[in-house]
Amino acid sequence: MATEMKKINVLKNIKTSKTASINLCKFGDVKAVSKAKTIFPFTNDVASEVEIHTKLAKINLSPEILDFDTALHSITFEYLEGSNDVANYDEQFLIKLGKAIKKLHLVDFQDTAIGSFQQKIDAYRQIFLDVDDSSVLAGFKLFDSLYDSSNNLVFSHNDINVSNIFYGDDIRLIDWEYAGANLPIYDIASITKSLKLDEHQTEIFLDSYDKKFDTSKIKSFELLISQVEYIWQKALNLTTN
Structure with a gap:
């Protein structure tokens, strides 16, 4: 079951692999990231990921889920400001x-x-x-x-x-x-x-x-x-x- 749907406009593809297609998008007016997952026996399904995000977003350890669809194996979550370039960490x-x-x-x-x-x-x-x-x-x-x-x-x-x-x-x-x-x-x-x-x-x-x-x-x-x-x-x- 999905959450209340808003229009998702894909801006660009970030990454496509055997495990997922990940896109930068707009969820309504909000900058977001959408992920269409391929489910494997060794990966968590969408329902589990949503539950994880919901719990951890409350303590600022993960982005907040904006939308999901378990039938389509898709998740949309908030775009994280900041950098994931931690090569020059201090x-x-x-x-x-x-x-x-x-x-x-x-x-x-x-x-x-x-x-x-x-x-x-x-x-x-x-x-x-x-x-x-x-x-x-x-x-x-x-x-x-x-x-x-x-x-x-x-x-x-x-x-x-x-x-x-x-x-x-x-x-x-x-x-x-x-x-x-x-x-x-x-x-x-x-x-x-x-x-x-x-x-x-x-x-x-x-x-x-x-x-x-x-x-x-x-x-x-x-x-x-x-x-x-x-x-x-x-x-x-x-x-x-």
């Missing part, structure tokens, strides 16, 4: 980012219809049941070695990278397709890997997050993230060909 950015991720991980998700990262990995396993790929198998093996308990799960973005961090007065995140319950270190490692943080920068970020993580464990999760990215790309190819 100490203030790292401090804000640490506080934002901490705020995300403290969100109560028990009343939210989201799955876990474990369930997304299980969806990948089903796709690769009859595929013999040593890199995929290595990724699953590493996951199993790092996830020996389902305790201490938090609400996690699961795909934080430089392209979906918007930096202005607040830090807000986009692209919640893979969000769900996960260990907090997964988001931490996603950030240290994507931003290529050195030891000093990592210390600033973690001080702001207000928790210490073992450096070797972060490196192990960075490796897992690289392997999950490989698995994701292979799964995408298998399910769209």
Whole structure:
């Protein structure tokens, strides 16, 4: 079911891929972004994304949903002012980012219809049941070695990278397709890997997050993230060909 419809005028295409077509648009008189999703077994559906946005927009962690249509797998959300060019980040950015991720991980998700990262990995396993790929198998093996308990799960973005961090007065995140319950270190490692943080920068970020993580464990999760990215790309190819 969609919300009350207003006329959407597409201004230009931002990005088109196997997962979504994303356009800059006007929603009525409001500058906005529209996204038409392709749904996969390992991604959140539109209803889940809307629920996530609704909860997180209240605490300035995501853009506000303006319109959606679950039948068409489409979402329209507010255009974020600010920059997502965080290549030249400074100490203030790292401090804000640490506080934002901490705020995300403290969100109560028990009343939210989201799955876990474990369930997304299980969806990948089903796709690769009859595929013999040593890199995929290595990724699953590493996951199993790092996830020996389902305790201490938090609400996690699961795909934080430089392209979906918007930096202005607040830090807000986009692209919640893979969000769900996960260990907090997964988001931490996603950030240290994507931003290529050195030891000093990592210390600033973690001080702001207000928790210490073992450096070797972060490196192990960075490796897992690289392997999950490989698995994701292979799964995408298998399910769209």
